[in-house]
Amino acid sequence: MAMCPLCNSLKVLNINCPKCNNLLEDSGKVSDFLDPYGHYNDEETVKMGDGYPNTAKDQICPHLLVCNNCRYDVVKFVQEE
Structure with missing residues (x-):
């Protein structure tokens, strides 16, 4: 089974905000915001309900990136390895 390199702290995304050019912060998996108890489920079950x-x-992990300066946010899909 593949794993997300961001969730497992193997890699870091360095993406600047398109509005103010500050560095976007990785706020974690989108599914963590949709279901606060989702981390108790296995990964395949979580992915079935992540929207x-x-x-x-495709073995991708959607992460929410947020600008702490202007509050811009975007979902980036990270390829699992």
Whole structure:
């Protein structure tokens, strides 16, 4: 089974905000915001309810990135390894 390099602290995203150019902060998996108790479920079950139809099939992990300066946010899909 593949694992997300961001969730497991193996990599860091360095993406600047398109509005104010500050560094975006990784706020974690989108599913953590949708279901606060979702981390108790296995990863495949979480992916079935994360709102993105291809996360399990494509082995991608949606992360919420937020700008702490202007509050811009975006979801980036991270390829699992």
